[in-house]
Amino acid sequence: MIRVVLPAHLKNLAHVTGQVTLEVTGSHAGPVTQRLVLDTLEARYPMLLGTIRDRHSGKRRAFVRFYACEEDLSNESPDAPLPERVVAGEEPFIILGAMAGG
Amino acid sequence: MSGVRVLVGTRKGAFTLTSDGRRGDWTVDGPHFGGWEIYHLTGSPADPNRLYASQSGGWFGQLIQRSDDGGKNWTTVGNDFAYSGEVGEHLWYDGTPRPWEFKRVWHLEPSRDDPDTVYAGAEDAALYVTTDGGQKWTELTALRTHPTGPSWQPGAGGMCLHTIILDPVNKDRIYVAISAAGAFRSDDAGASWLPINKGLRSGEIPDQDSEVGHCVHHITQHPARPDTLFMQKHWDVMRSDDAGANWREVSGNLPSDFGFPIAVHAHEPETVYVVPIKSDSEHFPPEGKLRVYRSRTGGDDWEPLTKGLPQSDCYVNVYRDAMAVDTLDPCGIYFGTTGGQVYHSADGGDSWAPIVRDLPAVLSVEAQVLP
Numbered sequence: 001m002i003r004v005v006l007p008a009h010l011k012n013l014a015h016v017t018g019q020v021t022l023e024v025t026g027s028h029a030g031p032v033t034q035r036l037v038l039d040t041l042e043a044r045y046p047m048l049l050g051t052i053r054d055r056h057s058g059k060r061r062a063f064v065r066f067y068a069c070e071e072d073l074s075n076e077s078p079d080a081p082l083p084e085r086v087v088a089g090e091e092p093f094i095i096l097g098a099m100a101g102g
Numbered sequence: 103m104s105g106v107r108v109l110v111g112t113r114k115g116a117f118t119l120t121s122d123g124r125r126g127d128w129t130v131d132g133p134h135f136g137g138w139e140i141y142h143l144t145g146s147p148a149d150p151n152r153l154y155a156s157q158s159g160g161w162f163g164q165l166i167q168r169s170d171d172g173g174k175n176w177t178t179v180g181n182d183f184a185y186s187g188e189v190g191e192h193l194w195y196d197g198t199p200r201p202w203e204f205k206r207v208w209h210l211e212p213s214r215d216d217p218d219t220v221y222a223g224a225e226d227a228a229l230y231v232t233t234d235g236g237q238k239w240t241e242l243t244a245l246r247t248h249p250t251g252p253s254w255q256p257g258a259g260g261m262c263l264h265t266i267i268l269d270p271v272n273k274d275r276i277y278v279a280i281s282a283a284g285a286f287r288s289d290d291a292g293a294s295w296l297p298i299n300k301g302l303r304s305g306e307i308p309d310q311d312s313e314v315g316h317c318v319h320h321i322t323q324h325p326a327r328p329d330t331l332f333m334q335k336h337w338d339v340m341r342s343d344d345a346g347a348n349w350r351e352v353s354g355n356l357p358s359d360f361g362f363p364i365a366v367h368a369h370e371p372e373t374v375y376v377v378p379i380k381s382d383s384e385h386f387p388p389e390g391k392l393r394v395y396r397s398r399t400g401g402d403d404w405e406p407l408t409k410g411l412p413q414s415d416c417y418v419n420v421y422r423d424a425m426a427v428d429t430l431d432p433c434g435i436y437f438g439t440t441g442g443q444v445y446h447s448a449d450g451g452d453s454w455a456p457i458v459r460d461l462p463a464v465l466s467v468e469a470q471v472l473p
Contacts (some may be wrong), residue, residue, distance in 0.1 A: 049180035051162035097161040
């Protein structure tokens with residue numbers, strides 16, 4: 001089970017409070033990646049489509065960041081395996097809006 | 103007695119202001135979508151409880167919200183605004199080619215007849231339509247791919263399609279305006295477009311007779327006289343009596359003919375309202391006096407309306423979509439400012455009062471008359 005932390009605006013949009021937990025393994029046999037987590041998140045909460053990454057290019061939106069295990073994973077390949085502690089549900093995958101303006 | 107609902111989009115959320123038909127006591131509800139930019143909040147003429155909101159922000163992009171109960175509850179609908187086919191290029195500020203890039207929806211224009219049909223004007227300039235209540239948006243590509251498209255350049259606020267008028271008589275006729283390409287008309291429901299900028303004079307471009315390149319700020323139309331259009335341009339207030347084929351200046355005695363919004367009285371097609379702004383470099387009212395100007399002669403002759411409006415030390419702006427009229431009698435006029443005030447007049451503009459004073463900067467104002 002993957003734990004995902006959403007920024008406040010996206011929690012409101014998805015009508016959730018606290019962390020989101022996602023079952024991302026299922027029939028998937030490969031590594032748990034950023035792309036897989038985001039695909040699963042958007043499938044569960046389709047109102048988030050386009051808010052984290054561009055709907056067409058799939059690129060992370062410029063002012064969105066991904067953190068986990070005290071590391072900035074924003075510029076990692078979306079197909080790179082996520083840290084084991086995230087995959088094990090011990091640490092959350094954090095999605096946040098960058099500090100920029102108000 | 104019928105009521106009025108004023109729909110207000112701001113830099114940090116949406117608000118609804120409601121009153122009975124007397125328009126004396128108001129209830130303020132909001133913010134909806136707190137923290138998000140609401141470029142436009144509007145309702146369906148065919149079903150006043152069907153509302154649409156363009157919700158966007160620098161962090162999380164563009165969303166469209168829909169309400170089926172007058173704004174009590176909202177549902178996120180489709181936000182897939184793709185450019186169809188070859189994206190193409192327009193000119194950037196420095197004159198170099200730049201690919202079209204979707205940024206946000208500036209304006210939503212619901213059909214007069216069908217609550218599920220809505221047109222959306224986007225930045226970078228493109229026109230979209232939905233026929234299923236906002237789930238799926240389809241680009242009307244003939245506008246963006248018009249032969250003049252590669253020569254379009256953005257205005258200071260971006261290359262936005264900010265005005266959409268659906269003709270009340272000729273159902274296949276659509277007007278749009280783009281900063282800073284100009285005005286366009288389609289007579290075949292968007293399948294082809296004609297630039298309608300003849301007579302506009304724009305000192306910012308070298309060729310005054312240029313087919314495109316004019317910074318049109320807003321256009322309005324009275325439904326009883328659909329071939330007459332009034333335009334607030336970057337500078338100049340203009341009028342056309344032949345569906346945009348030719349324009350003439352009607353700025354007359356205005357203290358400044360720069361401004362953004364323009365509106366027509368609901369029952370008097372020759373009564374027009376503008377809010378003069380000092381200049382393109384100083385976006386605030388001349389002399390610090392917030393004055394709506396009214397012409398009862400379809401332009402040229404303008405009178406200041408000041409009763410109830412601040413007449414000293416006022417330096418707010420009024421954006422292009424932030425003025426609206428209701429259809430009650432007497433006609434109500436509404437406008438919102440960058441200082442967060444929403445003013446209204448229940449007597450055609452003779453006197454004004456704030457409905458609310460301290461909202462975030464107001465981006466759009468629409469007025470609905472409720473049964």
